[in-house]
Amino acid sequence: MSRTAKDRQVTDSQTNTVLSPYCRARDVLDRVGDKWSVYVITLLGDGTKRFSELKRDIHVITQRMLTVTLRGLERDGFINRTVYPVYPARVEYSLTPLGASLLDTLRALLTWSIDHVDRVDEARQHYDDAEPTDR
Amino acid sequence: MSRTAKDRQVTDSQTNTVLSPYCRARDVLDRVGDKWSVYVITLLGDGTKRFSELKRDIHVITQRMLTVTLRGLERDGFINRTVYPVYPARVEYSLTPLGASLLDTLRALLTWSIDHVDRVDEARQHYDDAEPTDR
DNA sequence: CCGGATCCCTGTAGATACTG
DNA sequence: CAGTATCTACAGGGATCCGG
Numbered sequence: 020m021s022r023t024a025k026d027r028q029v030t031d032s033q034t035n036t037v038l039s040p041y042c043r044a045r046d047v048l049d050r051v052g053d054k055w056s057v058y059v060i061t062l063l064g065d066g067t068k069r070f071s072e073l074k075r076d077i078h079v080i081t082q083r084m085l086t087v088t089l090r091g092l093e094r095d096g097f098i099n100r101t102v103y104p105v106y107p108a109r110v111e112y113s114l115t116p117l118g119a120s121l122l123d124t125l126r127a128l129l130t131w132s133i134d135h136v137d138r139v140d141e142a143r144q145h146y147d148d149a150e151p152t153d154r
Numbered sequence: 155m156s157r158t159a160k161d162r163q164v165t166d167s168q169t170n171t172v173l174s175p176y177c178r179a180r181d182v183l184d185r186v187g188d189k190w191s192v193y194v195i196t197l198l199g200d201g202t203k204r205f206s207e208l209k210r211d212i213h214v215i216t217q218r219m220l221t222v223t224l225r226g227l228e229r230d231g232f233i234n235r236t237v238y239p240v241y242p243a244r245v246e247y248s249l250t251p252l253g254a255s256l257l258d259t260l261r262a263l264l265t266w267s268i269d270h271v272d273r274v275d276e277a278r279q280h281y282d283d284a285e286p287t288d289r
Numbered sequence: 290c291c292g293g294a295t296c297c298c299t300g301t302a303g304a305t306a307c308t309g
Numbered sequence: 310c311a312g313t314a315t316c317t318a319c320a321g322g323g324a325t326c327c328g329g
Contacts, residue, residue: 204291204292205291205292205293206291206292209292217292217293218293218294218295220292220293221292221293221294237292241290241291242290242291242292243290243291243292243293244291244292245291245292245293
């Protein structure tokens, strides 16, 4: 469940055959969970982009958070980072095959989310409006 | 981008037609991102389960975290909570149609994750082992 | 005993701002 | 374009207490 390599190889003493692979899958799910990664991957699905282009496309993201996000995605092997030694500096990002593969899977979840967010919102309001004594 | 209803209806002043729906989709993606929700949904995919059954199946989860997770999923309309006024207390959880629908989409991502975690781990080690001077 | 609530503590994601 | 420092909010966890 943890992020460290050491904890990840925990032997599942309870002979739970499902939990263990799930724990490892969390490494990927955590990427999906963080605020900007999915969106950056989606944008790079349209092709190679510069740092400044991404910054402009998202526009509400902090410069710092874009850097952090890109570093993480590069580390996980989802994107390539190419630096052109020119002035002013030019850095381009693009999806790796692994990243493109993830994007394919992600699109399904993304469209599901967009299609059902309204229903989730309804459920939340219904839940929040209910008498606390009901529970 | 935020969790509050107020912030969610931010008017996209930059005429960015993609970012806005993505922000709303985050409400769903955040569920995927949190540590136990996906696993609980998966377990409930096999059918109705009691609190104690879920606790036993996951076994490394805290009683508190299971409660918190179930509350969140119930609030979002993904699961049903049924209390039987008996002794000892009996509470059963099951997927709603919405939850079952999400699970279908989730399975694809889950299998992708499990299939590619090794490649991600490789990428990470390669990245971490590289000379910091390379960047 | 079961299911949960409540208090408290910690790590860390994310933001702001400043630097080169 | 990026690195660094600092701050805050909150997710996650431990322990303990509570009502049926």
